[in-house]
Amino acid sequence: MSNENMLSRRGLFMKIGMLFNGLVATALAFPIVRFLFSSVTRGSGNAYLSWVSLGRVSEFPEGETRLATFRNPYVTPTDGKTAETTCWVRRVEGEQFQVFAINCAHLGCPVRWFPQSGLFMCPCHGGAYYRDGSRASGPPERGLFEYPYKVQDGMVTIQAGELPTPGSPTASLFGNKAPCGARNELVSIESKLSACSKTNALLGKTNT
Amino acid sequence: MSVIGQIGQWFDKRLQLAAPIRDAAEHPVPRNTASWFYVFGSAALTVFLLQLVTGILLALIYVPSASEAWSSLQALNHDVTLGWFIRAMHGWGSNFMVAIVLIHMVQVFLFGAYKFPRELTWIVGVFLLLMTLGMAFSGQVLRFDQDAYWGLGIGASIASRVPIAGPIIVKLMLGGPIIAGATLSRFFALHVFVIPGMLIGFVCLHLLMVLKLGINEWPMPGRLVKRATYEDEYHQLTRKEGAPFVPYAVWKDLFFAAFILLAVAACALYFGPFGPTGRPDPTIIQTAPKPDYFFLWLYGLLSYLPPSMETPALLIGPVVVIAFLVLLPFLSGEGEKSWRRRPIAVLTVLLIAIILGTLTHLAGYTPWSPHMNAWSGDPVPEQFLHARTALERQGALVFQVKQCRNCHSLGDLGGQRGPALDSVAVRLTQDQLVRQVIQGGGNMPAYGKNLSPAETTALVAFLETLHPHGQAPARDAARDIALIEDKDHRQGAPR
Numbered sequence: 280m281s282n283e284n285m286l287s288r289r290g291l292f293m294k295i296g297m298l299f300n301g302l303v304a305t306a307l308a309f310p311i312v313r314f315l316f317s318s319v320t321r322g323s324g325n326a327y328l329s330w331v332s333l334g335r336v337s338e339f340p341e342g343e344t345r346l347a348t349f350r351n352p353y354v355t356p357t358d359g360k361t362a363e364t365t366c367w368v369r370r371v372e373g374e375q376f377q378v379f380a381i382n383c384a385h386l387g388c389p390v391r392w393f394p395q396s397g398l399f400m401c402p403c404h405g406g407a408y409y410r411d412g413s414r415a416s417g418p419p420e421r422g423l424f425e426y427p428y429k430v431q432d433g434m435v436t437i438q439a440g441e442l443p444t445p446g447s448p449t450a451s452l453f454g455n456k457a458p459c460g461a462r463n464e465l466v467s468i469e470s471k472l473s474a475c476s477k478t479n480a481l482l483g484k485t486n487t
Numbered sequence: 488m489s490v491i492g493q494i495g496q497w498f499d500k501r502l503q504l505a506a507p508i509r510d511a512a513e514h515p516v517p518r519n520t521a522s523w524f525y526v527f528g529s530a531a532l533t534v535f536l537l538q539l540v541t542g543i544l545l546a547l548i549y550v551p552s553a554s555e556a557w558s559s560l561q562a563l564n565h566d567v568t569l570g571w572f573i574r575a576m577h578g579w580g581s582n583f584m585v586a587i588v589l590i591h592m593v594q595v596f597l598f599g600a601y602k603f604p605r606e607l608t609w610i611v612g613v614f615l616l617l618m619t620l621g622m623a624f625s626g627q628v629l630r631f632d633q634d635a636y637w638g639l640g641i642g643a644s645i646a647s648r649v650p651i652a653g654p655i656i657v658k659l660m661l662g663g664p665i666i667a668g669a670t671l672s673r674f675f676a677l678h679v680f681v682i683p684g685m686l687i688g689f690v691c692l693h694l695l696m697v698l699k700l701g702i703n704e705w706p707m708p709g710r711l712v713k714r715a716t717y718e719d720e721y722h723q724l725t726r727k728e729g730a731p732f733v734p735y736a737v738w739k740d741l742f743f744a745a746f747i748l749l750a751v752a753a754c755a756l757y758f759g760p761f762g763p764t765g766r767p768d769p770t771i772i773q774t775a776p777k778p779d780y781f782f783l784w785l786y787g788l789l790s791y792l793p794p795s796m797e798t799p800a801l802l803i804g805p806v807v808v809i810a811f812l813v814l815l816p817f818l819s820g821e822g823e824k825s826w827r828r829r830p831i832a833v834l835t836v837l838l839i840a841i842i843l844g845t846l847t848h849l850a851g852y853t854p855w856s857p858h859m860n861a862w863s864g865d866p867v868p869e870q871f872l873h874a875r876t877a878l879e880r881q882g883a884l885v886f887q888v889k890q891c892r893n894c895h896s897l898g899d900l901g902g903q904r905g906p907a908l909d910s911v912a913v914r915l916t917q918d919q920l921v922r923q924v925i926q927g928g929g930n931m932p933a934y935g936k937n938l939s940p941a942e943t944t945a946l947v948a949f950l951e952t953l954h955p956h957g958q959a960p961a962r963d964a965a966r967d968i969a970l971i972e973d974k975d976h977r978q979g980a981p982r
Contacts, residue, residue, distance in 0.1 A: 318658045322664055354667070357669075358668040360767065361636065361666060365770050387640030387644040388640065389774065398937075400857045403637075403786075403856065404856065407857075416931055420795070440665075441664040442643055444644045446654060
């Protein structure tokens, strides 16, 4: 056996030392990665979502759309005002509501409601939505994100807690269906509305 | 020997740095590189050092907490002595740094400096550009105001579109489910520790390679780079005909570095610090967030891309651009260096500059955004109301109240999202106006459900008056004939 192939005592110790460091690094990597991804793992299975109250039903007049504010269910001590979130609450009639996220479905800018023209308009890239949240024009590919809601003990509550984004898995909770309602042709307004009324009736919602 | 000399010797005996520093400073460079075109790299380094110093100074006061960051910026602006100036230097320094890094890159590209053997220097430079942009974005987040808050929302919306990993990236980016305290903390860590640390490391690598491989010689048309012969040719230019970098070429770098620092200080003094704008309070929705100067082109691009193109462009575009930049020295590692004989290279730079410039210019006045207050704030020009019937004036009122003005201008006032309507009656007939108002189309919402028949009649009556003096409104000749025929028919006339 040649000398080159022989493992010296010190060479062996060096290799064991490297292996030892590798093992320690692997062991330490586990808590580090867990720590780094804690914001992801904590929210698995929609754990960030809770039912939060927006106020009494009587605070939202029928046929109108009002701005409501709620405190995010998951907060940290340094959040300050950023723990607050706003949303648009449309009381269709009776206990039938639509609660829209403030974030434009395009890139998340805050949309504003114009009751006179019955449109939500986004100041960033000009996305516009009809009163039922369906896309009217501009760059958004879908209607406004819609929070699941229920009326409990006279209070309007919504399931919220995550920033609605176009690709979020909870986007399905935010009404990820094809936007209902008026497009550009009068004929299609009628046909789509009737189709949407049926879908929403099945979902326990209504659409005007 | 003087005392200072003796102290110097004492240190150098232990550090042994004097000789390598002298070698580096006096390394020979090709004589024609002592040019004003070769000062941008050192200028970028100078501004980076300025950013390090001013950044550390700001960190003495700044509080990276979502509830206090904005107030600490106000304290810097108004309470701390010269806090406003340090903030302004840091803000303008970032603008200058992005600009100088881009100019440096263009110069290096046009002078063919990325070719053999400087491929890796270029690739490291590409990463330095990305890190500079990363600093610019994270710095904007640290100026925790309304623009920063909603800008993060835009960032999250873009990141969320990545297939499968999108939601994970969003939560990693935000540090939680929403834009809040954890978000600012992690952007602080990125802006202050992670990216600067990487920048320092990559800058050292970049400089080391410039020293080891030598500065790119002034490209001469027709002198082609060949792997086999380049190093000998370069050796000839430096060792035989070259001159020491210090002092032969360095004085121009020194002059330009001082000039740039003065320019940053002048901008800081004259224009002052950037923001912060309104409080980062999500309940204040009367805001039109806008990115900083160097991302305005992206803001513009996002409003012009067709909706279906947007996600692919956002996700694939950056990958393609970065891959192209990294692969560039391997695609054309040899051959002509001079921009005089590389027309495609020159045209590419011009095209990109024009596109970025145009998009940035457009983003300055955002013609794609509705003017949210035009309906209530902009007056209807007098000439459009003069000698009009009550119905037409009623239509003008409908036009304002229904926010048509937010997207359509009259007399150059109002939104520019839709076409200006000063002469709309020349383009559309009465029927077409009714159809457009009720059904929308062409990027206009349908107003059918928000206008009563009476309002539609009044609005269209007003729109029909919008035509230049002496130019008749459009009319549908076929409709006139049809109406006459219909009238005749009713009167029982033979057809």
